[in-house]
Amino acid sequence: MAYPRPFREHMIKKIIDRLLGKPSAAPKATFGKRRVISEKEHRIDHELVDDRALNVVRTLQERGFEAYIVGGAVRDLLVGLKPKDFDVATNATPEEVKACFRRAFIIGRRFRIVHVVHGRGRDHEVIEVSTFRAYLDSQDAEQVSGNERTSKKALSNMTHAVDASGRVLRDNVWGPQDEDAARRDFTVNAMYYDPHTGDVIDYHHGFEDAQKRVIRMIGDPAARYREDPVRIIRAVRFSAKLNRLGFKLEPRTAKPLKAMLSLLADVPQSRLFDEMLKLVQTGHALASIQQLKVLGLAKGIYPLLDVMVERADTPFVSAAFQDTDRRVGEGKPVAPSFLLACVLWADVREGWHARTGQMPIYPALQEAIEDVFNARIGDVSGRGKLAGDMREIWTMQPRFDKRTGSGPFGLVDQARFRAGFDFLCLRAEVGEVDIELADWWEEFQHANDDARISLIQAVKPAPRAVRADGSEASRKRTRRRRKPAGGAADGNQPA
Numbered sequence: 001m002a003y004p005r006p007f008r009e010h011m012i013k014k015i016i017d018r019l020l021g022k023p024s025a026a027p028k029a030t031f032g033k034r035r036v037i038s039e040k041e042h043r044i045d046h047e048l049v050d051d052r053a054l055n056v057v058r059t060l061q062e063r064g065f066e067a068y069i070v071g072g073a074v075r076d077l078l079v080g081l082k083p084k085d086f087d088v089a090t091n092a093t094p095e096e097v098k099a100c101f102r103r104a105f106i107i108g109r110r111f112r113i114v115h116v117v118h119g120r121g122r123d124h125e126v127i128e129v130s131t132f133r134a135y136l137d138s139q140d141a142e143q144v145s146g147n148e149r150t151s152k153k154a155l156s157n158m159t160h161a162v163d164a165s166g167r168v169l170r171d172n173v174w175g176p177q178d179e180d181a182a183r184r185d186f187t188v189n190a191m192y193y194d195p196h197t198g199d200v201i202d203y204h205h206g207f208e209d210a211q212k213r214v215i216r217m218i219g220d221p222a223a224r225y226r227e228d229p230v231r232i233i234r235a236v237r238f239s240a241k242l243n244r245l246g247f248k249l250e251p252r253t254a255k256p257l258k259a260m261l262s263l264l265a266d267v268p269q270s271r272l273f274d275e276m277l278k279l280v281q282t283g284h285a286l287a288s289i290q291q292l293k294v295l296g297l298a299k300g301i302y303p304l305l306d307v308m309v310e311r312a313d314t315p316f317v318s319a320a321f322q323d324t325d326r327r328v329g330e331g332k333p334v335a336p337s338f339l340l341a342c343v344l345w346a347d348v349r350e351g352w353h354a355r356t357g358q359m360p361i362y363p364a365l366q367e368a369i370e371d372v373f374n375a376r377i378g379d380v381s382g383r384g385k386l387a388g389d390m391r392e393i394w395t396m397q398p399r400f401d402k403r404t405g406s407g408p409f410g411l412v413d414q415a416r417f418r419a420g421f422d423f424l425c426l427r428a429e430v431g432e433v434d435i436e437l438a439d440w441w442e443e444f445q446h447a448n449d450d451a452r453i454s455l456i457q458a459v460k461p462a463p464r465a466v467r468a469d470g471s472e473a474s475r476k477r478t479r480r481r482r483k484p485a486g487g488a489a490d491g492n493q494p495a
């Protein structure tokens with residue numbers, strides 16, 4: 001197959017460098033030695049391999065391209081885990097991949113890949129197909145003086161570019177498989193599995209490392225963190241995810257982590273935010289928090305993550321993490337808005353608490369929420385839906401106390417009712433509200449209309465208004481208080 005232009009240019013530059021006697025930036029040894037591990041040796045369980053990934057590999061191979069399952073999926077298969085997603089690597093360019101499938105989309109700028117989409121709606125599945133990347137040393141790459149934002153124009157025509165610190169801003173030069181392997185992060189993430197021959201291809205002793213339970217960075221760890229500081233967070237993620245199987249970060253890989261932390265300051269916030277969510281929403285939130293502490297990274301990756309670590313041992317946040325891990329383990333969906341609402345609930349409650357007695361319940365809650373968003377605006381700005389969902393979860397809480405009239409009927413019909421209710425259950429779990437209240441809503445939401453009416457009738461009248469400090473409000477004051485919007489009964493309080 002003819003290699004595309006960027007790769008040809010890269011090869012020509014290499015040849016000229018060689019003619020000029022310039023030492024090659026990347027000696028061939030960097031690329032490791034190809035080793036083929038047969039099915040008899042690796043014993044991957046075929047049942048764990050996704051049919052859609054198989055289909056993508058087969059389609060590409062039938063069109064004459066090389067194609068493999070790659071990366072984390074191979075790592076997981078080798079240790080008997082069911083991969084949560086499947087990535088495919090090929091020597092076809094993104095355009096060629098796109099032409100092979102009916103629903104395929106080229107995405108990304110820094111790193112162009114193709115999303116091959118199967119199915120629709122909630123059940124849709126995306127297989128990420130990436131073209132083998134050429135290994136390029138920072139010295140070979142074009143350098144821009146600014147960052148992703150300030151150098152947008154200059155970057156638009158570049159296929160491989162780094163900033164002054166060596167951080168990779170564009171990584172779109174195609175190359176052979178051994179070079180592709182060398183630019184992956186950890187040895188256990190750099191293997192290729194051909195499901196049709198059954199062979200696993202390994203250049204960096206990833207197979208041995210998987211057996212020895214070692215997470216080892218390919219090449220010089222410090223240089224690799226500098227190229228892409230997000231690898232710092234990935235190191236934490238994999239050591240958390242694989243911890244229960246006995247995996248440990250190789251000391252050389254772990255050593256520079258803390259010192260490199262400041263490099264994360266230049267990474268776009270949205271990428272950090274996504275990586276943070278992967279730490280806490282992929283089924284090993286508690287393990288991730290523990291690893292962050294063990295590795296000395298409890299502070300400094302991302303402001304919201306700092307808050308998570310600080311609060312991880314409080315009953316409410318700890319219950320939220322446990323709940324999230326359990327849900328992911330059971331294959332249930334988890335929403336970032338829910339976990340973030342849990343993490344920031346202490347702030348909302350505090351602000352709400354401080355205002356009760358001075359103003360009606362709803363405006364007090366709204367103001368408290370506003371304060372929390374203002375204080376954290378940088379963290380969730382530009383994420384309208386996420387913030388909207390968090391707001392809804394919080395503002396629903398006092399409405400759970402109102403179990404009279406048509407209120408409960410309206411509440412269960414709300415689109416975000418389930419999230420609000422799950423939040424209420426967590427509050428009940430830690431003793432913030434009566435468990436009876438959560439049980440009542442559990443029954444109510446599943447009951448038919450007649451049973452719902454009986455449930456409402458059976459509710460004892462709400463106690464008289466109670467202030468934040470626990471004392472009963474005087475009748476006079478209760479009468480004078482405006483009826484809060486949404487109709488929450490007096491007597492509710494931020495528990």
Ligand code: ATP
Nearest residue numbers: 071072073084085087183184185189190228230231
């Ligand atoms: P997970 O099980 O969480 O999906 P993964 O290893 O598959 O983990 P992905 O983010 O899906 O991680 O990436 C797929 C593969 O792409 C990785 O296994 C690795 O080989 C490569 N990769 C991803 N991100 C980087 C990076 N920042 N630097 C180097 N290689 C990377």
Ligand code: MG
Nearest residue numbers: 072073085087
């Ligand atoms: Mg993956």
